Amino acid sequence: MDKPGKYYITTPIYYVNARPHIGHTYTTVACDTVARRxxxxxxxxxxxxxxxxxxxxxERAAVAAGCSPQEFADRVSGEFRQLWERMKLSxxxxxxxxxxxxxxxxxxxxxxxxxxxxxxKGSYSGQYCVxxxxxxxxxxxxxxxxxxxxxxxxxxxxxxxxxxxxMEGPLLKxxxxxxxxxxxxxxxxxxxxxxxxxxxxLSVSRTTFSWGIPVPGDEKHVIYVWLDALANYITAIGxxxxxxxxxxxxxRYWPADVHMIGKEIVRFHxxxxxxxxxxxxxxxxxxxxxxxxxxxxxSKMSKSRGNIVRSETILDTLGADTLRYFLLREIVFGGDGxxxxxxxxxxxxxxxxxxxxxxxxxxxxxxxxxxxxxxPYPSPGARDASDDAVAELxxxxxxxxxxxxxxxxxxxxxxTAWGLVxxxxxxxxxxEPWALAEKEDQDSRxxxxxxxxxxxxxxxxxxxxxxxxxxxxxxxxxxQLGLGDISKLNLPGLAWGQLPLHTKLGKVEAxxxxxxxxxxxxxxxxxxxxxxxxxxxxxxxxxxxxxxTAAAPVAPVAPAAPTNNTITIDDFAKVELRVGxxxxxEKVKGADKLLRLEVDLGTETRQVxxxxxxxxxxxxxxxxxxVIVANLAPRKLRGLESQGMIVAASLGDxxxxxxxxxxxxxxxxxxxx
Ligand code: ME8
Numbered sequence: 010m011d012k013p014g015k016y017y018i019t020t021p022i023y024y025v026n027a028r029p030h031i032g033h034t035y036t037t038v039a040c041d042t043v044a045r046r047x048x049x050x051x052x053x054x055x056x057x058x059x060x061x062x063x064x065x066x067x068e069r070a071a072v073a074a075g076c077s078p079q080e081f082a083d084r085v086s087g088e089f090r091q092l093w094e095r096m097k098l099s100x101x102x103x104x105x106x107x108x109x110x111x112x113x114x115x116x117x118x119x120x121x122x123x124x125x126x127x128x129x130k131g132s133y134s135g136q137y138c139v140x141x142x143x144x145x146x147x148x149x150x151x152x153x154x155x156x157x158x159x160x161x162x163x164x165x166x167x168x169x170x171x172x173x174x175x176m177e178g179p180l181l182k183x184x185x186x187x188x189x190x191x192x193x194x195x196x197x198x199x200x201x202x203x204x205x206x207x208x209x210x211l212s213v214s215r216t217t218f219s220w221g222i223p224v225p226g227d228e229k230h231v232i233y234v235w236l237d238a239l240a241n242y243i244t245a246i247g248x249x250x251x252x253x254x255x256x257x258x259x260x261r262y263w264p265a266d267v268h269m270i271g272k273e274i275v276r277f278h279x280x281x282x283x284x285x286x287x288x289x290x291x292x293x294x295x296x297x298x299x300x301x302x303x304x305x306x307x308s309k310m311s312k313s314r315g316n317i318v319r320s321e322t323i324l325d326t327l328g329a330d331t332l333r334y335f336l337l338r339e340i341v342f343g344g345d346g347x348x349x350x351x352x353x354x355x356x357x358x359x360x361x362x363x364x365x366x367x368x369x370x371x372x373x374x375x376x377x378x379x380x381x382x383x384x385p386y387p388s389p390g391a392r393d394a395s396d397d398a399v400a401e402l403x404x405x406x407x408x409x410x411x412x413x414x415x416x417x418x419x420x421x422x423x424x425t426a427w428g429l430v431x432x433x434x435x436x437x438x439x440x441e442p443w444a445l446a447e448k449e450d451q452d453s454r455x456x457x458x459x460x461x462x463x464x465x466x467x468x469x470x471x472x473x474x475x476x477x478x479x480x481x482x483x484x485x486x487x488x489q490l491g492l493g494d495i496s497k498l499n500l501p502g503l504a505w506g507q508l509p510l511h512t513k514l515g516k517v518e519a520x521x522x523x524x525x526x527x528x529x530x531x532x533x534x535x536x537x538x539x540x541x542x543x544x545x546x547x548x549x550x551x552x553x554x555x556x557x558t559a560a561a562p563v564a565p566v567a568p569a570a571p572t573n574n575t576i577t578i579d580d581f582a583k584v585e586l587r588v589g590x591x592x593x594x595e596k597v598k599g600a601d602k603l604l605r606l607e608v609d610l611g612t613e614t615r616q617v618x619x620x621x622x623x624x625x626x627x628x629x630x631x632x633x634x635x636v637i638v639a640n641l642a643p644r645k646l647r648g649l650e651s652q653g654m655i656v657a658a659s660l661g662d663x664x665x666x667x668x669x670x671x672x673x674x675x676x677x678x679x680x681x682x
Contacts, residue, residue: 012360016052017262018044021270022059022104022241025085025386026070027312031348034320035336037302039419040269041098042337045477046414048099049500055262057245058093059104060086065139066233068220078220082107092320096329097481104245106222106237114244115237118289119213126290133168133212136161138144140313142234144212146519157275168548169224171236177208178283183283189296191279192417193343194660196272196299200279211281239282242268243291263293272299297482298417301345303336310348322535326528330479331357331521337419337478349530357524361482363664364430365471367519369486371437372464373517379446380513384465384491385458395436396463400505402432405471410474419478426474435465436460437663438539464489466508473503488515526654527641585640586681587657588671589615594627600647606630606655608637611678617640618651621666636669638682 020040023033037058044056062082070079079145086105093100104111118124136147138154138161145154150163184190184201191197213229215221221231240248246262247255270278278297286293302309305316310463323332335353338360340346376382387396406429413422437460445457469490476483476495487495491512592614593607602620636656643652657666 014052014265015262016044016047017246017265018047018054018056018267018269019242019265020058021062021268021274022106022238023089024061024066025068025082025089026565028085029089029320030310030317031323031332031336032310032317033089034092034096035303035340036269036271036300037093037098037100038096038333038336038344039417041100042333042419042477043267043269043417044482045099046500049498050476051501053261055102055246056100056244056493057104058100059102059241059245060089060100060106061238061241062086062105062107063221063231063237064142065215065218065220066142068218069139071220071627079107083587086238095324096332098130098318102245104241106241110250111241111244112222113212114247115222115232115240115247115361118240118243118285119232120225120287121237121289125290126289127141127172127175128213129172130170131170131210132166132170134165135163137164138162140466164215164217166216168212168216169227169230171213171285172288173208173281173284176287177204178310179287180204180208180280180284183293190283190293191275192296192298195343196275196279200275203276203472204280208280212391230443235277235281236285239277239285242282242294263296266296268294268297270297270299274302275299300342303340304345304347305349309345317496318536319539322389322532322539323353325535326532327353327357327524329483330482331361334361334423334479338418338423341420342417353532354524354528358523358664360427360430361479361521363659363661364427364434365475365482365486366519367661368430368434368437368464368468368471369489370410370517370519372468373460373489373514375442375446376461377512377517380458380461381444382517384508384510384512384514385462386510387459388455388464391452391455391459395440396459399433399436399463401466403467403505404427407474407505422619423475423478426471429467429471433464434661437464462510466505469508470503470505473498473500476500482520485518485520489517489520491515518602523659530642539618581681583640584638587611587637587639587677588675588677588681589635589637589639591630591633591635594625594630596622596627597647597649603647604630605649608635608653608655609677610637610639611676615652617651617653617655618646618649619655619657619666621655621657621668624666625668627638633668634670634675634677 018040020036030587040056041059044054047054060082066080067082074081078484082105090103093103119128133144136145136150137143138145138156138159140159141154141156143154143156145156145161147153147155147161151160152388153159154322161443181201181204184197184204188197191200198342211233211308213233214224215233216230219231221234222237224230224232225257243259243263247259248263250256268278275297283293300436304310305318308314310317318393320332331353335356339352339356353537406425409425410422413425440460442457442460445453445460467485469492472483472486472490473495476498484495487493587610589608589610591606592609595605597603597605597618602622604619604620604622606617608615608617615637638654638656641654643650644652656669656670659666
């Protein structure tokens with residue numbers, strides 16, 4: 010096999026006019042996941058992200074915040090970086106367009122374009138949209154921008170122009186000859202029709218403000234912010250530097266393999282950027298992958314709409330892996346997808362806690378209990394067709410997962426991996442290893458060993474495949490499997506049957522403790538507090554002067570580090586758990602899962618609506634002692650007020666409830682502590 014080569018992947022560089030939200034996290038996490046997997050596939054990978062700091066939009070935001078553009082950019086860029094570090098993203102470099110290396114490289118590119126005759130001086134008179142940093146094709150002063158609807162501003166100035174019109178033919182040829190240059194297909198078609206409709210020369214300098222990179226030799230002009238921004242992809246890897254190390258780096262990594270972007274900036278990346286590069290006679294990126302939008306409350310999540318959700322809120326409650334998993338699983342890559350706290354918690358509980366978490370904890374704890382924590386020998390005599398079916402499914406899963414991932418179909422790849430998780434969880438339930446463990450004969454023991462070996466091997470395979478998506482939790486499962494450091498894993502060679510026999514397991518612990526119902530409320534409250542804090546800042550109530558948006562500052566990292574889902578004893582003490590006795594139980598009309606219960610708590614009787622109808626006949630519950638969360642805020646279910654929650658274990662993929670109870674007799678009203 011050929012030695013795999015290099016792989017260079019980039020995110021857009023984000024504007025510093027507002028703080029990061031989960032839309033930015035989405036692209037950055039997608040790139041991080043690809044970069045991690047490419048490294049595991051032994052590619053020499055370079056992953057770049059950064060911030061876009063020049064332009065009128067930033068200059069105005071800084072003025073509104075009462076500081077210099079540089080101070081403003083330093084602060085917000087720092088917040089992006091701090092967030093990515095907190096999320097342990099694996100970027101190799103973070104470029105800022107205000108750095109000397111970028112300024113030098115950008116000016117070198119500008120000079121080269123001039124020398125090659127692609128930039129000339131002319132005069133521009135027309136409308137400009139400051140929000141989109143875009144020259145637009147409308148004529149009336151103040152007419153709305155066709156992209157975003159905001160009023161445009163009239164610009165009349167002497168400018169440098171780029172000969173974009175000369176690039177129409179070469180661009181169309183590029184798209185035709187390289188069908189994978191723009192993905193997905195829908196975006197490619199849009200770009201082709203835009204270019205076919207005709208390209209006019211592009212103004213690439215401004216004189217009406219100064220926050221930008223000066224045009225070399227004509228310092229009253231600053232370079233157009235999109236030319237400045239796009240150039241980051243080459244300046245970050247050494248373009249324009251004389252240092253031999255930088256030159257070598259540029260030669261090694263350019264052209265980029267993937268520029269990943271959101272669909273609203275396709276034109277800049279698929280038309281302007283290749284046009285600039287062709288004019289400079291530089292190689293073109295291999296592909297531009299445009300994903301859809303993350304929607305919140307039915308519209309695109311964005312700082313200007315103020316409908317944003319901050320990553321910090323999710324990191325503080327459910328951790329980075331949950332956010333990563335959700336973004337890549339929930340949104341079909343390329344299309345738009347909605348974010349909601351409900352959907353996040355549901356995914357976490359269904360796929361991570363009940364799915365992978367359950368597979369891991371029950372497989373590993375049974376091996377600990379029945380085989381002294383050593384991977385048992387799967388005796389061939391004790392095999393049956395169901396074990397072979399798991400092995401076959403695992404092999405198919407590996408092949409499909411790789412193929413789907415390579416096409417950036419993250420959601421489908423995860424669905425494939427979770428197909429194996431569900432199948433093995435079902436296999437365990439069907440074979441009831443816990444029942445076999447109670448039998449003493451040799452055949453049962455051999456069968457038990459085979460089932461647990463098969464489950465552990467499937468767990469190893471899923472863990473390896475999804476490591477780039479949920480790096481932290483899979484590293485923990487890997488250690489619990491006794492396999493040590495997951496970064497040493499040979500992903501290209503991953504196959505069924507590599508789990509070493511008699512491996513001693515590590516300490517077995519739950520990796521994804523289920524999220525309780527209060528998690529959603531807690532997240533919503535955190536968002537509200539952060540939005541309130543941001544609003545206070547924008548009205549000048551808090552110093553230093555803040556950003557002119559609804560975005561909030563990065564939350565300080567909580568000292569109790571809730572990312573591993575621990576709470577303090579004081580947090581636990583807030584939950585009032587009491588013993589109650591069921592007095593009345595009946596089905597709720599029109600809801601096949603719900604029962605209405607009246608529960609005696611000693612001091613009062615509460616009405617509780619519980620989703621346990623499929624597991625319990627109402628008659629059998631009367632007189633039964635149950636555990637109630639007594640201080641939960643009341644809520645309505647099917648029009649009935651539920652004044653508390655009944656505590657139950659949740660089994661299997663379907664979450665079958667089993668009520669908590671006591672072996673000893675306990676008085677009604679007793680508190681659990
Ligand atoms: O456009 N859904 O910066 P920007 C999905 N500086 N992705 C989203 C998103 C959402 N709701 N909101 C933001 C710029 N993104 C320029 C780029 S590159 C040379 C210059 C992500 O801060 C997505 O990747 O407006 C989108 O393209 C990018 O953030 C826009 O970030």
